[in-house]
Amino acid sequence: MTTNRRKPAGRPATIPDVAREAGVSRSTASRALADYGSVSPDARERVRAAAEKLGYRPNLLARSMITGRTHTLGAIVADIQNPFFAGVTRGITDAARAAGYQVLLANTDEDVAAERAAVKMLRDKHVDGLIVAPAATAETGHLAAAHAAGCPVVLLDRQVPGLPADSVTVDNHGAAQDAVRRLLAAGHRRIALVSLLGSAPAGGPAEAAGTPADAAAVPADPVSTGLERIEGYRAALREAGITDTDAYLRTGTFHREDPADLTAGLLSLPEPPTAVFATDSMIALGVLSAARDHGLRVPDDLSVVTFDDTDWARAVRPRISVVAQPVQELGARAVQSLITRIEGTTHAPEHLVLDTEFLDRESIAPPPGA
Amino acid sequence: MTTNRRKPAGRPATIPDVAREAGVSRSTASRALADYGSVSPDARERVRAAAEKLGYRPNLLARSMITGRTHTLGAIVADIQNPFFAGVTRGITDAARAAGYQVLLANTDEDVAAERAAVKMLRDKHVDGLIVAPAATAETGHLAAAHAAGCPVVLLDRQVPGLPADSVTVDNHGAAQDAVRRLLAAGHRRIALVSLLGSAPAGGPAEAAGTPADAAAVPADPVSTGLERIEGYRAALREAGITDTDAYLRTGTFHREDPADLTAGLLSLPEPPTAVFATDSMIALGVLSAARDHGLRVPDDLSVVTFDDTDWARAVRPRISVVAQPVQELGARAVQSLITRIEGTTHAPEHLVLDTEFLDRESIAPPPGA
DNA sequence: GTGAAAGCGCTAACAA
């Protein structure tokens, strides 16, 4: 028995409905509901009750159109099936939800074109900001453009030199150097590194970069983390007086080389390595597989260390020693930085570097002959 | 050099801008851009060119408000860090993007309250449909409500008996039965099952369900897949003339029990099992860990089989025999069903059951004394 | 085939 035109049962309640029910104007209802401006306690309560009664739910689309904010974040990662990105994504969604944001997810498979398409789609959907683990350090115009156009971008896991955006990373160089030092300390001299870097270049072979001819060369535009880890590896070797730092360096390209094959090549050398450093958990799996195909026991015949502490690393025997990255925190911090930007803070780009932790388990032993 | 009010450089181009530039009305521009109604080839081309020149991007928010469709899907899973859900989610995002949809992601950690909150949030965001791996088979009012209100729901991995929604699952009962049969065929009689089911009940201990008192009882409202796998296990044992099917059945509760502890209890029995069937890969990790803590070698001392083919299952030695689920396809098919519903087809709920594949590797051997 | 005008549900100036 309200006034005149009641709302038909089927249609969801709108602000006019609530206003009518509460006996106030639309604006007052809107103010009470969205909690801004000033509303008398009495009116506020009547509106609240009316909304409750009618089962009113605000139309977020309409609100976003006005406010320009969607409370939605875009997350662009390489591959959610990679445990590292799964953890990061988990951190992102949890932190976002806690802050009242939703997350739109996109995978790139380390492909810049896919990344560009994702940025376009997400911006068309009016996300308030973007968290990106960039596929490449060059060709980042789409990121710069988004950022410049007022869609804040936070870089995750990987830096992009020229881009004035916040970033959350770990000290890849230092962590890799530390891991290799531990191998050296155990007495190893022939230490290999196996990695996958960047996408296959569009045409022709990549230019050589100090890697032996029988292995894939470092691509022109690799993801920076891989490169940093390689530099850390080289630095540790150099420190130990090993001048030919690339003798046991093997890098492949995503979707082209298989880490197990790379490792197999290494193990077939006349003087094979006695230890292998894998730059991520997927690569470590390939290394372990190859090692065992060669009848090598870990760690007695071959020591193994890898980036990323996955569930299996502590369940297999020997337990694998790893450089553990704070995956969830990486995601959570990125969300934090992003939201700070979204809320309007303008300050110089901040580059957060989180600590890694070396978990010394059972996969490092002295080299066979020692 | 255009007519009167040109669009300021900062503001994104809108339909009026394009219309003005092309010398047509807003409606014609809109028709040409969104490709509906009838527009003369000439006008169409002029509009296209104007849009191109101005860098026009449609405001999807405004469009959604009118059309009622956002081209956004909601995906609600237990935990993206679980390889099963990571694969499913990958399948979902890929299939969605291919069909022109985006995906909003939510994790529930098998918690019904979190699921309910996620549904609410996603519906407030006007997703066109929901893909849900339900945390429980009861308390699904929020799913039924969404479905009834015209937000199609597709159930993934798990069925909800009373809900008239499409579903995409695998034959858990059959696959489990088949796996256990293989253990029986190898000569095993003392075959254990380790599983985690549902969330901790709110108050008091769950009612007993045939499981020995020293193990956690099957919760009142477990996820259906776990239960189905248990029934398949029981059926296989019964077939083999084993009447006490629950002697080696151990089920725990998410966040409360540790699969490794459950397994340890089993292995400390006077007559320990000679084979263990794990209902998912995370549990298998616990089983392997416990086995090796007990100094047992796989498969010589203990055979192991699990659901889910993860990357590590084929990299560790021995390679683990598994029931492989088509994870990505599960997600892709769910998207397909959902979009079919969204586009307006109304037919009786369809229940798609995908095939699993048993991958016989190296983790099954005859029991020790055989 | 095309244009004028209405309106989706909401917020935000501005008066009162």
Next chain:
DNA sequence: TTGTTAGCGCTTTCAC
């Protein structure tokens, strides 16, 4: 504090 008015950018009758 409250109500009136004007849009946000788009689609969509409905005349012409």
